[in-house]
Amino acid sequence: MRTRSLGPLRASLSSVLALTLVLPFGTGCRAQAAAPRPSATASRPDAGRAGAAKPTLVLFLTIDQFGSDYFERYGGNFSGGLRRLRDEGALWMRGRHDHAIAETAPGHASTMSGRFPVHTGIASNSQGVNTNEAPLLGSTDVGASPFRFLGTTLFDWMRAVDPATRALSVSRKDRGAILPIGRAKTDVYWYASNGVFTTSTYYREALPAWVSAFNARQLPLLFAGKSWTPLLPDDRYAEPDSNPLEASGRDYVFPHRMALGRDTVFRDIRDTPWMDSLTLAFALEGLRHLELGASAARTDLLAVSLSATDAVGHKYGPDSKEIHDQLLRLDRYLGAFLDSVFALRGASNVLIALTADHGVAPYPELRSPYYRNHDAQRVDARNAWRTAFAAMRAAGVDTAAVENDDGFRVRDAEAFRRAGVDPDAIAGIWVRELRRLNGVLRADLLRDLARADTVHDAIARRWLHMLPVDGPVRAVVTPEPFAYWQGVTYATHGLPHDHDTQVPVLFWGPGIPAGRRAGDARVVDMAPTLAARLGITPLERLDGRVLPLAP
Ligand SMILES: [Zn+2]
Numbered sequence: 001m002r003t004r005s006l007g008p009l010r011a012s013l014s015s016v017l018a019l020t021l022v023l024p025f026g027t028g029c030r031a032q033a034a035a036p037r038p039s040a041t042a043s044r045p046d047a048g049r050a051g052a053a054k055p056t057l058v059l060f061l062t063i064d065q066f067g068s069d070y071f072e073r074y075g076g077n078f079s080g081g082l083r084r085l086r087d088e089g090a091l092w093m094r095g096r097h098d099h100a101i102a103e104t105a106p107g108h109a110s111t112m113s114g115r116f117p118v119h120t121g122i123a124s125n126s127q128g129v130n131t132n133e134a135p136l137l138g139s140t141d142v143g144a145s146p147f148r149f150l151g152t153t154l155f156d157w158m159r160a161v162d163p164a165t166r167a168l169s170v171s172r173k174d175r176g177a178i179l180p181i182g183r184a185k186t187d188v189y190w191y192a193s194n195g196v197f198t199t200s201t202y203y204r205e206a207l208p209a210w211v212s213a214f215n216a217r218q219l220p221l222l223f224a225g226k227s228w229t230p231l232l233p234d235d236r237y238a239e240p241d242s243n244p245l246e247a248s249g250r251d252y253v254f255p256h257r258m259a260l261g262r263d264t265v266f267r268d269i270r271d272t273p274w275m276d277s278l279t280l281a282f283a284l285e286g287l288r289h290l291e292l293g294a295s296a297a298r299t300d301l302l303a304v305s306l307s308a309t310d311a312v313g314h315k316y317g318p319d320s321k322e323i324h325d326q327l328l329r330l331d332r333y334l335g336a337f338l339d340s341v342f343a344l345r346g347a348s349n350v351l352i353a354l355t356a357d358h359g360v361a362p363y364p365e366l367r368s369p370y371y372r373n374h375d376a377q378r379v380d381a382r383n384a385w386r387t388a389f390a391a392m393r394a395a396g397v398d399t400a401a402v403e404n405d406d407g408f409r410v411r412d413a414e415a416f417r418r419a420g421v422d423p424d425a426i427a428g429i430w431v432r433e434l435r436r437l438n439g440v441l442r443a444d445l446l447r448d449l450a451r452a453d454t455v456h457d458a459i460a461r462r463w464l465h466m467l468p469v470d471g472p473v474r475a476v477v478t479p480e481p482f483a484y485w486q487g488v489t490y491a492t493h494g495l496p497h498d499h500d501t502q503v504p505v506l507f508w509g510p511g512i513p514a515g516r517r518a519g520d521a522r523v524v525d526m527a528p529t530l531a532a533r534l535g536i537t538p539l540e541r542l543d544g545r546v547l548p549l550a551p
Contacts, residue, residue: 057293080335107357
């Protein structure tokens with residue numbers, strides 16, 4: 001039975017999600033009967049099956065702005081996919097991005113490449129995927145492609161062994177969809193501000209029929225005028241709902257009502273939990289149409305980056321009742337999604353990996369019950385720039401030759417050459433001024449970091465994993481843990497400290513024993529670990545190593 005009608009879905013938002021995810025795909029009745037129930041005490045998915053065969057589907061999940069602590073903090077309230085993966089998977093709570101700029105683009109580029117940003121070429125969001133050279137299909141948002149991405153990813157390695165291997169990558173964000181796959185021209189889609197899933201001309205000339213059909217359903221409009229209210233009774237939330245630091249002091253208390261206008265709904269749904277349900281519904285539609293994981297003869301790849309957590313986290317902060325509720329809703333959406341995938345493809349054929357692109361820090365003005373941020377302050381770097389600019393003018397170098405992007409970035413090296421000035425001499429002045437500021441842990445020339453003891457000096461190591469020593473960024477600044485830059489009005493992340501870099505590293509699948517793993521794991525270890533699991537060989541030298549999945 002195939003159920004395509006959306007009429008009854010308007011009854012309630014929870015049924016929207018359940019029905020959108022579970023019913024319209026495949027043979028509903030048989031699928032429902034076969035779906036394993038999410039349960040904390042469920043036995044291994046492959047229990048009873050002799051000799052787990054090679055998976056037909058690798059599902060790589062990235063939750064944007066999901067620090068490891070979120071797995072524990074709301075644990076009692078999880079009952080869906082997050083709970084299932086946490087309780088049944090091999091989980092390193094001390095997973096980490098061992099690089100400095102803990103942002104979406106470098107984080108996603110590391111997930112399936114097994115390499116640090118210094119080797120993927122993706123060091124920050126601002127130096128990420130956006131380009132006018134690759135316009136979008138059906139949207140006037142800025143174009144995007146992997147034009148900066150260097151090297152290969154897990155999908156390239158899978159395809160080298162079996163050219164029939166298929167991949168689909170889906171996200172709310174362009175960079176979240178593009179970078180896990182690297183340069184491969186395959187099915188890569190993200191959400192655009194006009195309410196459609198799009199791709200760019202880098203990948204194809206026109207949207208495939210199944211994407212256009214999905215877009216034509218205009219699912220975001222189901223949420224027009226709806227209110228986001230807490231999922232559970234009030235006594236299940238420890239967080240106060242009355243903090244005016246959240247959402248810049250506007251609309252910071254539940255319920256949060258969605259506007260009625262179409263264009264506003266298309267845009268604003270991106271900052272609600274419902275965005276994750278749309279992303280998962282689209283991913284499932286793609287899985288079905290592309291027949292991912294449907295053939296025992298090959299292994300396919302489905303990458304899903306869920307970024308409503310990042311949007312809600314930026315807007316309301318990691319201490320908010322809203323982020324708690326976002327994660328409870330994501331947990332339920334993910335549970336329904338996994339049930340559907342398992343119903344369609346069989347749980348014993350699916351290998352799952354889950355991580356995050358970065359964590360987050362609370363507002364410095366908030367004395368957080370969850371983070372040790374009680375000394376946090378804001379840092380104003382403008383004086384350091386003024387002093388550096390004055391030195392440039394005195395030396396006859398146009399100040400437009402540098403910019404504040406990832407650090408002290410030289411935009412026009414020729415301007416320095418013409419004036420006979422060493423850029424590092426000016427960068428050194430910038431470093432000296434920053435070191436005088438309260439809230440700054442350290443500031444360094446890249447060439448000095450290159451001589452650091454990278455075994456014991458984690459900050460130096462993370463910067464060297466981020467930026468080439470001979471690149472345009474000549475110096476970098478590291479604020480104290482939990483510090484914010486002056487003028488940032490939302491909750492944020494991006495520092496080389498644990499609160500921003502510590503993320504879960506999790507594997508779930510046939511033959512992988514459940515339980516917590518002590519010790520450290522790095523996100524760059526995930527791709528080589530999956531490759532080993534699939535019995536394939538990476539096509540280049542990696543930064544990551546194979547993690548032992550057995551405890
Ligand atoms: Zn973010």
